[in-house]
Amino acid sequence: MNSALKQHIEKITPLTDAEFEYVSSMFSSKKLKKHQFLVQEDSEVHNEYWVVKGLLKAYHTDEDGKIHILQFAMEDWWITDFQAYMNCTPATIAIDCIEDCELLVLSRDNKEKLCNELHSIANFFRKKSNVGYVALQQRILLLLNKNPQERYNRLFKLNPKLLQRLPKTLLASYLGVSRETLSRLSHP
Template structure:
């Protein structure tokens, strides 16, 4: 039994042992090495991923070759290209491993089956989706309305472990600043 996954789900909803065994049976395991792709732009996306261990980044590469980091995912976080997964369209982002990773993989079909059969799991994913939307909205507003120092302070306050694990070049990219600007920011 994956105790960490059960604890993660039960932060939001309760499951009986039998329900959790059923939920867990819908997942498969995947291991990736540092720098391996989980998803590449323009590929088909069939799965949602829960991070057991490791660190990943989701990003888009623009027409000029510039990388725009949308999010990171570490232990106990979910990651996928949700636009592609939900709309059955090609991936618009890439996701690769910053560290070696172990993931639990939930296919779109199995997720749909679980949500149809277990109200508690449907509720879990609804709440996770809402929380993800709120986090994305907050990130956009920070980029629009706050200076680099304020963005750095906010990230450090909310995710100090993540900040410590990130290479400075990726942290700078995520904050929308150059590596040189990042080095001038004051540590909160």
């Protein structure tokens, strides 16, 4: 598990063995079963999570009970309610497990400590945040400007392995289409 985290970090910044040992000491592990919640709406969010194994979804349930999926996270991806985590406010989204999951947990305090003490880790998280902002902007623009077929094709192009793991109802929700519309879509 630690070697996977080291590889993940070193895609962006190199670390000495001693630095990585210190970084990894700031994480704890968590295992959850399929359908268990990682974060529930209105709860406090003190941690960020790196997915070692499994698949999760982050979503908001509107007043009519409709689920709006914001993000999926599979191996090598980060997930939390970033608004609640950064602002120390109650969660506005829920995160639950689509599959059994193994996670590495990094508390807000430990992340701050790491970023203050290791420039390379501050740089790592800055770059990861920037990539996340770009992905979010692209997702919003796709929802605003592209038809369902184009949204499906883009998701298929970027994450074919993710599509194979998702139930059709969740995929339809993420793309903003009905299950019936999804069944008519096909990849290029």
